Amino acid sequence: MVGAFRLQGRFEMIHRLRFSTIVVGALIVSSVALAQSERPQAAQGQKTAASKDQKSAPAPRHDISGTWEPANGPSEGIQANGVKAMPNDGKPEHQLPYTPYGLELYKSHHALEGADSVLPGFYNDPRDKCEPLGFPRMNFYNLRETQILQNEYKIVMLYEYATTWRVIWTDGRPLPKVVEGGVLIGNEVKEPRYYGYSVGRWVDDTTLVVETTGMMGEDRVWLDTSGRPISDQLRVEERFHRVDRDHMEWTVTIDDPKIYTRPWIAMDKFPLKLEDPHRDVMEQYCSLTEMEKYNKLFGNPSSGEGGRAPEK
Amino acid sequence: MRSKIIPALVLALGMVSFSGSLPAHHGNAAFDNEKKITLKGTVTEWFWSNPHCLLQFDVKGDDGKVVHWIGETQNPVTMTDEGWSKASFKVGDEVTIVLAPVKNGLPLGRIVTAQLPNGKVLGSNPNRPYR
Numbered sequence: 001m002v003g004a005f006r007l008q009g010r011f012e013m014i015h016r017l018r019f020s021t022i023v024v025g026a027l028i029v030s031s032v033a034l035a036q037s038e039r040p041q042a043a044q045g046q047k048t049a050a051s052k053d054q055k056s057a058p059a060p061r062h063d064i065s066g067t068w069e070p071a072n073g074p075s076e077g078i079q080a081n082g083v084k085a086m087p088n089d090g091k092p093e094h095q096l097p098y099t100p101y102g103l104e105l106y107k108s109h110h111a112l113e114g115a116d117s118v119l120p121g122f123y124n125d126p127r128d129k130c131e132p133l134g135f136p137r138m139n140f141y142n143l144r145e146t147q148i149l150q151n152e153y154k155i156v157m158l159y160e161y162a163t164t165w166r167v168i169w170t171d172g173r174p175l176p177k178v179v180e181g182g183v184l185i186g187n188e189v190k191e192p193r194y195y196g197y198s199v200g201r202w203v204d205d206t207t208l209v210v211e212t213t214g215m216m217g218e219d220r221v222w223l224d225t226s227g228r229p230i231s232d233q234l235r236v237e238e239r240f241h242r243v244d245r246d247h248m249e250w251t252v253t254i255d256d257p258k259i260y261t262r263p264w265i266a267m268d269k270f271p272l273k274l275e276d277p278h279r280d281v282m283e284q285y286c287s288l289t290e291m292e293k294y295n296k297l298f299g300n301p302s303s304g305e306g307g308r309a310p311e312k
Numbered sequence: 313m314r315s316k317i318i319p320a321l322v323l324a325l326g327m328v329s330f331s332g333s334l335p336a337h338h339g340n341a342a343f344d345n346e347k348k349i350t351l352k353g354t355v356t357e358w359f360w361s362n363p364h365c366l367l368q369f370d371v372k373g374d375d376g377k378v379v380h381w382i383g384e385t386q387n388p389v390t391m392t393d394e395g396w397s398k399a400s401f402k403v404g405d406e407v408t409i410v411l412a413p414v415k416n417g418l419p420l421g422r423i424v425t426a427q428l429p430n431g432k433v434l435g436s437n438p439n440r441p442y443r
Binding site for chain 1: 362366414
């Protein structure tokens with residue numbers, strides 16, 4: 001009986017994978033076709049579509065598709081010291097409004113970055129075990145080239161780091177309600193997800209508002225690289241405002257009453273620029289094999305006093 | 313005598329501090345970023361990998377002794393933007409490396425520039441955060 005359940009589970013998983021592959025594939029084909037018809041003269045592999053001297057065309061209506069990158073350079077998206085709008089730098093204006101529980105949880109996270117960073121031998125960032133970064137940390141760590149594909153039902157975001165994707169439903173479905181053990185969809189309680197459950201709606205011709213709930217609990221995902229926490233009560237609002245064809249602003253608000261006493265803004269009109277649609281985005285991945293070799297040869301011996309000599 | 317005791321103590325403390333702790337990807341505090349040293353050596357491995365690429369090379373000192381150095385760069389995505397690639401080095405290449413060494417005195421450091429056998433110099437943007 002258990003075996004039958006396992007087999008059924010596998011079939012469901014394979015079916016889901018096939019469906020996902022078909023949907024993503026269809027989106028890629030339609031998006032590329034659209035992009036080619038708009039800019040047929042674009043050069044293969046050219047990184048940036050927008051020229052500084054060239055005035056951009058107006059933003060298309062209800063469309064945020066394209067390959068986007070941080071407008072002010074890759075460093076902007078790395079957010080090494082914590083979320084862009086509220087870096088964890090010890091400045092009073094960047095202190096977050098922790099609840100007592102939130103502060104306790106923050107102190108249990110030993111980060112390599114930020115005002116309370118620890119020495120390399122004492123940190124516990126799930127990132128370095130190649131755990132899924134989860135949402136919303138995907139927006140706040142190594143945010144590099146991001147491909148956005150959309151059709152009439154959904155928007156798919158393909159993040160470069162860890163080749164991760166998430167789906168934002170725009171078919172009118174409601175945002176799932178957070179309940180004990182997960183989220184309520186219809187009459188069914190569904191499991192929490194690393195990347196949550198997202199729904200989006202257009203509030204004007206060029207602004208998409210996305211809400212996300214149902215993320216993993218506090219033991220699984222950090223908010224950012226400086227160890228700020230989230231909980232299963234988190235609700236995230238994102239506003240994607242396409243300023244013109246080649247530029248977009250991305251604002252992210254964190255609302256987690258279990259961890260923070262009030263909502264706060266983690267990315268404030270973060271500027272993105274459109275890349276050439278032919279741009280082939282590289283992989284950036286976390287490999288335990290490579291991480292282990294790196295730590296053995298360099299990470300461990302380079303850290304602190306009395307490190308070991310490098311091994312050949 | 314004293315000069316032998318102090319390194320031994322440092323090594324012992326280091327072994328204690330590393331035993332039982334998690335493997336470490338590292339922060340920025342390990343490096344003496346104000347210091348830059350130039351090394352001429354022979355490539356023994358170019359590891360194009362995440363979270364950082366590693367260049368291993370042997371440097372022969374004036375006394376004839378060979379010291380094995382390892383220099384790290386950023387990740388492959390960032391280094392590609394800087395003009396580096398998986399094919400930038402091959403085993404046996406004679407290279408000149410400028411790097412910021414680690415503070416603990418081991419032959420390790422962050423590569424600032426690498427001059428290839430054909431004279432081409434590959435750089436690494438110092439203003440980019442290491443990730």
